[in-house]
Amino acid sequence: MPAEPLSRARIVATAIDLIEREGADAVSMRAIAAELGVGVMSLYNHVPNKEALLDAVAETVLSQIEFTDDPDAEWTDRVRMQALAFRQIAHHYPRCTMVVVSRQLRSTAGLLPVERALATLRGAGFGGDEAVRALRVFIAYIVGSLLREVGVTPTFAPMHRSDVRVSEVDPLLFPQVGELAPALHECDHEAEFAFGLELLIQAMALQLKR
Amino acid sequence: MPAEPLSRARIVATAIDLIEREGADAVSMRAIAAELGVGVMSLYNHVPNKEALLDAVAETVLSQIEFTDDPDAEWTDRVRMQALAFRQIAHHYPRCTMVVVSRQLRSTAGLLPVERALATLRGAGFGGDEAVRALRVFIAYIVGSLLREVGVTPTFAPMHRSDVRVSEVDPLLFPQVGELAPALHECDHEAEFAFGLELLIQAMALQLKR
DNA sequence: TCCAGAGACGTACACCGTACGTACACAACG
């Protein structure tokens, strides 16, 4: 009956699917096993423990970043592309993103984007230490942005927040928040991300000229 | 015997203490109750559930940000001060930081820093929407940076990583990572944070002039 | 033919969050 004989890859794929469908909290070894129509402990023949499984989830998601790197393009364009590629997979696996960023990875899958970014930056003229520093700034911004984008969606529909907040907030204690409530609630994630990214790239370019 | 009669504040304080001592994973209602020398279910007289308790933890940590805002100072200095104040409490409660950023807050405690920042930015001349956008960029960078700083320390001592990685990484596949390994492993968190922050502030100032 | 190894599985344990019922201490009121 089991045409597909159960493997680490199938388990990880099922875990990712489950996370995206039901959220990271709903992931349990039992749920994954049930999804696969398999005994719970059978999973442990392919995965040492749940922690390692989540590491594998993060690694798998990360490895799906699609770089379309043009070596002839301006370095600013290449950096932008890499950042957007990162954001794109986060958008493709929104619930998994939390898992990815909550977990520092020591796999080669996480290293490949780093390698690409460092190569781009050094090719642009940054020194070794400068490139590392610049990369850290970019990663911090990207991770922080993605956390906001996906953290806003723990389950669904934050639309009521607008009404709730506006009515709750005391305009005397929080005049700015009160006045800017509309701007605070609505958020074009893509535009916001691009804005900050452009800001950083410009600042980096300026840093490079000096 | 119970001179102190158990209260929401005592429970939250104990939870924070426990998180800092044993890590966020070690926090359970049973552990907190044991720490307080109290039955598990007694906690539920003061806290509706664990989720709410963690929200309270985040709120409490956040409310301890110390703003020493000088209204006469340059706006760049004020923004810098606010960002550093944020980072400082994260440094003071490193294990709790993960709890704080993993949880979007709808309390007034989380709103106060927002109010301050918006007021500073608008005082500097930013329009409403611009101030909101700028704030989002700053928060993204700060949160991302803090995640890296504290995420690197899930338990202790990442010093062995250096040796492990350098030897593991294939220099042919990852020439940049291999060459820059020393720079990648050692990280003066404070200096790195300040570098990116300065970059952002400069970029914002430039944006303002236009 | 036999045997060793691998993989699937069931059982069991310790721990988790928390719903529910109970016991007691104290204030308000007759």
Add this chain to the structure above:
DNA sequence: CGTTGTGTACGTACGGTGTACGTCTCTGGA
């Protein structure tokens, strides 16, 4: 004084979790 809430502490119990361990079955080589 007695009675009667009312709020808090507590114990028990249930369903869920990760996983250690022992067992069964199947398969491939000697």
